[in-house]
Amino acid sequence: AQSVTQPDIHITVSEGASLELRCNYSYGATPYLFWYVQSPGQGLQLLLKYFSGDTLVQGIKGFEAEFKRSQSSFNLRKPSVHWSDAAEYFCAVGSDGNKLVFGAGTILRVKS
Amino acid sequence: DGGITQSPKYLFRKEGQNVTLSCEQNLNHDAMYWYRQDPGQGLRLIYYSQIVNDFQKGDIAEGYSVSREKKESFPLTVTSAQKNPTAFYLCASSGEGVRRNIQYFGAGTRLSVL
Numbered sequence: 001a002q003s004v005t006q007p008d009i010h011i012t013v014s015e016g017a018s019l020e021l022r023c024n025y026s027y028g029a030t031p032y033l034f035w036y037v038q039s040p041g042q043g044l045q046l047l048l049k050y051f052s053g054d055t056l057v058q059g060i061k062g063f064e065a066e067f068k069r070s071q072s073s074f075n076l077r078k079p080s081v082h083w084s085d086a087a088e089y090f091c092a093v094g095s096d097g098n099k100l101v102f103g104a105g106t107i108l109r110v111k112s
Numbered sequence: 113d114g115g116i117t118q119s120p121k122y123l124f125r126k127e128g129q130n131v132t133l134s135c136e137q138n139l140n141h142d143a144m145y146w147y148r149q150d151p152g153q154g155l156r157l158i159y160y161s162q163i164v165n166d167f168q169k170g171d172i173a174e175g176y177s178v179s180r181e182k183k184e185s186f187p188l189t190v191t192s193a194q195k196n197p198t199a200f201y202l203c204a205s206s207g208e209g210v211r212r213n214i215q216y217f218g219a220g221t222r223l224s225v226l
Contacts, residue, residue, distance in 0.1 A: 043217035
């Protein structure tokens with residue numbers, strides 16, 4: 001069965017600092033991988049996705065993620081965090097059956 | 113604007129009452145989903161539907177029911193059998209082909225028990 005682990009429940013970074021949110025997945029075949037962001041009381045917005053091809057994918061709001069098959073990881077990065085990036089971030093893995101399995105989420109706090 | 117509309121934004125349930133959460137999409141998507149979100153647990157799939165008049169149970173279907181009579185609508189009923197209904201409920205939809213793996217979400221409904 002598919003599973004997703006986000007090891008960090010909370011992360012605090014200073015505004016302007018770099019960010020890396022970790023995601024590890026378990027899936028037998030090549031997965032479809034996603035990062036979503038959720039502001040308080042809102043729905044989820046898709047940041048980026050990986051289906052195949054280039055393992056470094058670019059998303060919206062200056063985010064990127066790298067698929068590393070050998071480490072079963074899909075970490076999200078941003079070179080310089082803005083206060084508006086404070087939110088909860090979810091990693092998800094999908095199969096061809098179009099169901100998604102989500103991680104428990106990482107809450108990002110940005111300090112000025 | 114194309115999107116997914118969930119209503120109401122806030123809902124309160126009395127003991128023994130059934131309540132229905134609305135989800136409407138104008139994206140012409142075939143598949144629709146309902147998730148439950150609890151703090152620290154991510155999203156858990158309640159029900160999903162890949163086509164009109166067909167739906168399947170997800171991981172936590174007990175105490176919930178759905179219908180899919182129209183392509184654009186996928187209402188969720190929280191029945192009195194659901195003993196712990198307080199949560200944030202999210203509806204999503206996805207399109208065709210490879211894009212069926214990309215889910216788009218509504219703004220959610222927060223359900224509380226009176």
